[in-house]
Amino acid sequence: MAAEVVVSLALRRVDKVFYYNVPPHLEGKVKVGSRVMVPFGRRQVEGYVVGFGPAPAGTGLKDIADILDEGPLLTPHQLNLARWMAAYYLCPLAAAIRTIAWPLLHGSPPGRTYVLLPQGDREAPDPRRAPKSAAAWRAALEHPGLSRTELARKAGVSPSVVDALVARGLLRRVEQAPRWWEEEEGPLVGSAGPPVLNEEQERAVREIVTALERKERAVFLLHGVTGSGKTEVYLQAIAAALQRGRQAMMLVPEIALTPQMVEIFKNRFGAQVALLHSRLTQRERYGEYQRLRSGKANVVLGARSAVFAPLENPGLIVIDEEHEPSYKQEESPRYHARTVALRLAGYSGAVVVLGSATPSLESYAQAGGRGPYRLLRLTRRVGGRPLPEVHVVDLRQEMREGNPGVLSRRLQEAIAERLARREQVILFLNRKGHSTLVVCRECGLVLKCPQCDITLTYHLSQRLRCHYCSFNVRAPSLCPGCGSRYLAFLGTGTQKIELELQRLFPQAGILRLDSDSAGRGRAYREIIDGFRRGRADILVGTQMVAKGLDIPGVTLVGVVNADVSLYLPDFRASERTFQLLTQVAGRSGRGEREGEVIIQTYTPHHYAITCARDHDYLSFYRQEMAVRRTLGYPPFSYLCRLLVTGVGEDSVAEGAGILAREIRAQEAGVDVLGPAPAPLGRLKGRYRWHLVLKAGEQAALREVVGAALKSCEKMALFRKVRVSVDMAPQSMM
Ligand code: ADP
Ligand code: ZN
Numbered sequence: 001m002a003a004e005v006v007v008s009l010a011l012r013r014v015d016k017v018f019y020y021n022v023p024p025h026l027e028g029k030v031k032v033g034s035r036v037m038v039p040f041g042r043r044q045v046e047g048y049v050v051g052f053g054p055a056p057a058g059t060g061l062k063d064i065a066d067i068l069d070e071g072p073l074l075t076p077h078q079l080n081l082a083r084w085m086a087a088y089y090l091c092p093l094a095a096a097i098r099t100i101a102w103p104l105l106h107g108s109p110p111g112r113t114y115v116l117l118p119q120g121d122r123e124a125p126d127p128r129r130a131p132k133s134a135a136a137w138r139a140a141l142e143h144p145g146l147s148r149t150e151l152a153r154k155a156g157v158s159p160s161v162v163d164a165l166v167a168r169g170l171l172r173r174v175e176q177a178p179r180w181w182e183e184e185e186g187p188l189v190g191s192a193g194p195p196v197l198n199e200e201q202e203r204a205v206r207e208i209v210t211a212l213e214r215k216e217r218a219v220f221l222l223h224g225v226t227g228s229g230k231t232e233v234y235l236q237a238i239a240a241a242l243q244r245g246r247q248a249m250m251l252v253p254e255i256a257l258t259p260q261m262v263e264i265f266k267n268r269f270g271a272q273v274a275l276l277h278s279r280l281t282q283r284e285r286y287g288e289y290q291r292l293r294s295g296k297a298n299v300v301l302g303a304r305s306a307v308f309a310p311l312e313n314p315g316l317i318v319i320d321e322e323h324e325p326s327y328k329q330e331e332s333p334r335y336h337a338r339t340v341a342l343r344l345a346g347y348s349g350a351v352v353v354l355g356s357a358t359p360s361l362e363s364y365a366q367a368g369g370r371g372p373y374r375l376l377r378l379t380r381r382v383g384g385r386p387l388p389e390v391h392v393v394d395l396r397q398e399m400r401e402g403n404p405g406v407l408s409r410r411l412q413e414a415i416a417e418r419l420a421r422r423e424q425v426i427l428f429l430n431r432k433g434h435s436t437l438v439v440c441r442e443c444g445l446v447l448k449c450p451q452c453d454i455t456l457t458y459h460l461s462q463r464l465r466c467h468y469c470s471f472n473v474r475a476p477s478l479c480p481g482c483g484s485r486y487l488a489f490l491g492t493g494t495q496k497i498e499l500e501l502q503r504l505f506p507q508a509g510i511l512r513l514d515s516d517s518a519g520r521g522r523a524y525r526e527i528i529d530g531f532r533r534g535r536a537d538i539l540v541g542t543q544m545v546a547k548g549l550d551i552p553g554v555t556l557v558g559v560v561n562a563d564v565s566l567y568l569p570d571f572r573a574s575e576r577t578f579q580l581l582t583q584v585a586g587r588s589g590r591g592e593r594e595g596e597v598i599i600q601t602y603t604p605h606h607y608a609i610t611c612a613r614d615h616d617y618l619s620f621y622r623q624e625m626a627v628r629r630t631l632g633y634p635p636f637s638y639l640c641r642l643l644v645t646g647v648g649e650d651s652v653a654e655g656a657g658i659l660a661r662e663i664r665a666q667e668a669g670v671d672v673l674g675p676a677p678a679p680l681g682r683l684k685g686r687y688r689w690h691l692v693l694k695a696g697e698q699a700a701l702r703e704v705v706g707a708a709l710k711s712c713e714k715m716a717l718f719r720k721v722r723v724s725v726d727m728a729p730q731s732m733m
C-alpha cells in the first residue's frame with residue numbers, strides 16, 4: 001500500500017493525490033493525517049497523508065522523505081471535514097487542511113520559560129539612587145514568580161533593569177512551564193452557580209438535553225428576543241453535555257467575544273474552557289489546541305475559526321448570533337462557520353443550537369413547520385422587563401421643519417432627558433471618521449482613493465483615509481483638481497457626531513467606540529468598562545456598540561441614520577438592516593428602568609424599519625421571503641459568486657466574460673447574472689468583475705464551476721487574473 005499525499009502548494013493544478021512509498025524507517029509512524037516532507041519535482045515540499053491505497057500501476061514511487069510531527073496533524077473528523085470543505089467550497093484539499101490545522105502549523109510547542117524569585121537575604125536597591133531597580137525589586141517581592149517581561153511591565157521599567165538585578169544576584173531565575181499554561185489549572189468547576197430558569201428557558205434546555213440523551217441529530221433554532229436569556233440556555237445545555245461525557249463548542253461573533261462573555265464561561269466551567277480568538281498569540285493558540293487534544297479542556301469558546309478545534313467527541317455545538325455575517329470567511333477557503341458546524345455535527349452526532357433574536361432567513365426557513373430544524377422560542381425578556389419602545393423619526397420632515405442637523409429635535413430632547421435623570425445613552429452610526437465624502441464645490445471633484453473605487457473619509461487627525469486599504473494622506477486645503485478653496489466635507493461619521501454632541505451637551509461625558517478609538521484589545525475593554533461604571537453618559541459608536549453589550553444603565557439608544565445599510569447593492573441589505581436595528585435597539589432598557597429607542601431615517605415606511613420598530617420578526621420574515629421568492633434569491637435558490645480580479649481592467653473583464661460563456665455553454669440549469677463590474681469596482685489597485693450564478697441545487701453549481709475553472713486554467717489569460725469562488729456568498733460587494 002502506498003501513502004496518498006496532497007502537497008501543500010497553492011495551485012489548483014496540483015490539487016490531487018500523489019502516491020509515495022513509506023520507507024522502512026518511517027513504517028508505523030506515517031498515519032492518515034500525518035504531515036510529511038516529500039520529493040516533488042526537483043525540490044522537497046510539505047504534504048499531508050490523506051489515506052493509503054494501491055498506487056496506479058506502472059509508476060515508480062518515490063519515498064516519503066520525512067515525517068514532521070509526532071502524531072497526526074488532523075483527527076479523523078477533521079480530515080473528513082477537510083475533504084468536504086474542498087468539495088463544497090471548491091478549494092484545493094491542501095488549502096482546506098491548512099485552514100483546519102492552522103494553529104498547529106504555525107504554533108510552536110510551548111517551551112520553558114524563566115520566572116524570577118527575589119533573594120530576600122540581599123540588600124534592597126536604594127530607592128533614591130536607583131529608583132527603577134528599587135521599583136522592580138519591590139514588585140518582585142510583592143509578586144514572586146513573574147517572568148522577566150511581566151515583572152518589567154508590573155514595575156513600569158524596561159526588561160534590562162530586571163536583567164541587571166539578576167546579574168547582581170538580587171533575583172534568581174527559575175525554570176518553569178509557561179504561566180498561562182499554569183493559570184488554566186484552576187478548579188474544574190467554576191464558582192458561579194446557575195440562576196433558576198424561567199419557564200421558556202427551562203423548556204428550551206429540556207428539549208436540547210433530551211436530544212442529547214437520545215443522541216438525536218437535532219438542530220435547534222433558538223429564537224429569543226434580545227435580553228431573553230439565551231446565554232443561560234446555552235450554558236445549561238453545555239453543562240448537560242459535559243455531565244454526559246461529551247464535549248461542547250460555542251461560537252460567537254468576534255465582536256461578541258467580550259471579556260464579559262469569557263468571564264461568564266470561566267465562572268461556570270473553570271479550567272475546562274479553551275478560548276480561541278484572533279487576539280491569541282500563535283503559541284497560546286497552540287497551547288489551547290493541546291489542552292483540547294489531551295482532554296484537559298472540553299469546552300471551546302471561540303470565534304469563526306474555532307469551529308475547527310480538535311474535539312474527539314463533540315456532543316453540542318452552539319452558534320450564538322447565527323445570523324452574523326462575520327461567520328463567513330471572506331478569503332479562500334470562503335467557508336461559513338455555521339455550515340461547517342452543521343457538517344461537523346453530522347460526522348460526530350452532535351446536537352446543534354443556533355441562537356439569535358433575528359435569525360437569518362436561511363435558518364428560519366428551515367425551522368418552519370416541516371423543516372428539519374426545531375424551533376425553540378423565548379418570547380419575553382428576563383425578569384418581565386418590557387422590550388424598549390421604538391420611535392421612528394422622519395428626517396425629511398425634520399428638514400422641512402427647519403432642522404438640517406444630524407440629530408433630530410426628538411433625539412436631542414430624549415438625550416437631554418437622560419442626562420437630567422443620570423441615565424445612559426448609546427448612539428449608533430455605522431460609519432467612522434468625520435466626513436465620509438469630500439467634494440469640490442466648484443468643479444465637483446470627489447476625492448477618491450487612488451487604489452480603490454472608494455471615496456476617502458476625512459478624519460479629525462486632518463487626514464483623508466481609505467477604509468478599504470491603508471491609503472491615507474494629509475487633507476488638502478485646496479481642491480487637487482482646480483485649486484479652489486471651497487472643499488465641502490459631507491456625510492457624517494462617528495467623529496462628527498461626537499463633536500456635535502459636545503457642542504449640544506457640553507456638560508455630558510462622551511465616549512466614542514469604533515475601530516479608530518478602540519482597535520480590539522485593551523482600549524476596547526477600557527471604553528466599555530468605563531461606560532459600564534458610569535464614567536460617561538453617552539457612548540457613540542459603530543457596530544461595535546450594536547452587539548452583545550449588556551449595560552443596565554442604558555435607557556436610550558439612538559440610530560443616527562438607518563439608511564446607511566439599507567440601500568447597499570446587496571440582496572441582503574434589508575435583512576442586515578432589520579437585524580442591525582433590532583440588535584442595537586436591544587441594548588436599551590436591560591436594567592431596572594424602561595428603555596426607549598429612536599431611529600432616524602429618510603425612509604420611515606420601509607418594512608425593515610417598521611418591523612424593527614414593532615419588534616415583529618415574523619412580519620419582517622414574511623415580507624422579505626416574498627421579495628426573495630419573486631427575485632429567486634436564497635433561501636429559494638443557491639448562489640455562487642465568481643469574482644475575477646487583476647491589475648489590468650481589460651483582462652479582468654475578458655476573464656469574466658470567458659467564465660460566463662464557459663458556464664452558459666454547459667447548459668446545466670444554472671442562471672448566470674453578469675458578468676459586470678462588482679459594486680466595489682476596484683480595491684487595492686485591482687479591478688473587480690463578478691458573475692453571480694443561481695441554481696435550484698448546490699451540486700449543480702459545484703459541477704459547472706468546477707468544469708469551467710478546469711478549462712480556464714489552461715488559458716494564458718488566467719495567469720494574469722485571479723478567480724475566486726464564493727459558494728453561498730454572504731457579501732455581493
Ligand atoms: P440575550 O442573549 O437573550 O440577549 P442574555 O443571555 O444576555 O440575553 O440575558 C440577559 C440578562 O439576564 C443577563 O444579565 C443574564 O445574566 C440574565 N438572566 C438570564 N437568565 C436568567 C434567569 N433565569 N434568572 C435571572 N437572570 C437571568
Ligand atoms: Zn475643484
Ligand code: ZN
Nearest residue numbers: 449452466469
Ligand atoms: Zn483604498
